[in-house]
Amino acid sequence: MLIERLTLALILQKMDFKKIKKVTTHVLQEMKDKSVKISMLTAYDFSMARIVDDAGVDVILVGDSASNVMAGNETTLPITLDQMIYHASSVVKGVNRALVVVDLPFGSYQGNSKEALNSTIRIMKESGAHAVKLEGGKEVKESVDRIVSAGVPVMGHLGLTPQSIYKFGTYTVRATGDEEAEKLLSDAKVLEAAGCFAIVLEKIPAQLAAEVAEEVKIPVIGIGAGNKVDGQVLVLHDMLGINKEFKPRFLRQYLNLYDEMKNAVGRYIDDVKKSDFPNEKEQY
Numbered sequence: 628m629l630i631e632r633l634t635l636a637l638i639l640q641k642m643d644f645k646k647i648k649k650v651t652t653h654v655l656q657e658m659k660d661k662s663v664k665i666s667m668l669t670a671y672d673f674s675m676a677r678i679v680d681d682a683g684v685d686v687i688l689v690g691d692s693a694s695n696v697m698a699g700n701e702t703t704l705p706i707t708l709d710q711m712i713y714h715a716s717s718v719v720k721g722v723n724r725a726l727v728v729v730d731l732p733f734g735s736y737q738g739n740s741k742e743a744l745n746s747t748i749r750i751m752k753e754s755g756a757h758a759v760k761l762e763g764g765k766e767v768k769e770s771v772d773r774i775v776s777a778g779v780p781v782m783g784h785l786g787l788t789p790q791s792i793y794k795f796g797t798y799t800v801r802a803t804g805d806e807e808a809e810k811l812l813s814d815a816k817v818l819e820a821a822g823c824f825a826i827v828l829e830k831i832p833a834q835l836a837a838e839v840a841e842e843v844k845i846p847v848i849g850i851g852a853g854n855k856v857d858g859q860v861l862v863l864h865d866m867l868g869i870n871k872e873f874k875p876r877f878l879r880q881y882l883n884l885y886d887e888m889k890n891a892v893g894r895y896i897d898d899v900k901k902s903d904f905p906n907e908k909e910q911y
């Protein structure tokens with residue numbers, strides 16, 4: 628009886644979060660406090676953002692992974708602040724409920740907290756987004772301090788940080804050794820103390836991610852970081868199966884959109900070639 632009542636209370640709690648009209652950083656904190664998992668996906672344009680928001684995702688990340696999946700670059704390094712603002716302003720127009728977070732691109736914040744704030748102000752003013760994300764731990768503390776002081780929510784990003792790929796050399800799992808694991812945990816605490824509202828942990832051992840989520844009070848969102856964190860994020864193109872080549876172990880693919888789209892385009896080409904399209908009903 629008691630268990631049934633507790634289960635019902637839990638279901639009601641979870642339903643309430645679905646009913647929330649606007650997700651804010653405070654809502655995300657409440658979700659962590661009540662053990663309700665946070666869902667996050669990337670989007671880079673109006674049409675996709677509208678679908679993802681309508682489905683009820685809590686956070687939409689305008690990730691600098693746009694550099695890979697939208698622009699075809701090998702890394703996230705080439706994407707510019709202007710390009711991120713273009714993607715973010717398109718996404719914001721398609722979103723009613725989700726919190727929209729925008730990546731500060733490589734070169735727009737590293738080593739200079741004033742530049743970090745100026746880049747953030749441009750993103751906030753020109754796109755209408757709700758928060759920014761940046762990569763790194765204690766090296767970016769001053770930038771986080773400055774941005775948070777200006778009233779803008781900041782999401783941190785630790786573990787595999789793709790903007791540092793040439794320092795790492797590979798995209799393999801990070802923080803498997805004690806020294807790097809200790810630095811990651813200490814960086815998470817630095818980011819929390821500096822005022823970050825959440826932290827993304829990318830491609831690290833599940834046990835370490837669980838420890839971080841336990842040690843910090845703010846939400847911890849994982850990608851390739853196991854199930855004992857407060858939420859999950861995936862790149863939309865990866866989970867929809869638009870990227871044929873990218874199949875890391877942590878990815879769950881929900882569609883095979885590459886083949887579905889290719890088949891649809893193939894059928895259209897056939898119809899045109901056969902003079903089957905347009906038919907009488909499809910003309911004036």
Ligand code: KIV
Pocket residue numbers: 669688689690691692693730827829850860861862
């Ligand atoms: O740019 C991005 O898509 C990201 C996610 C992988 C977290 O940073």
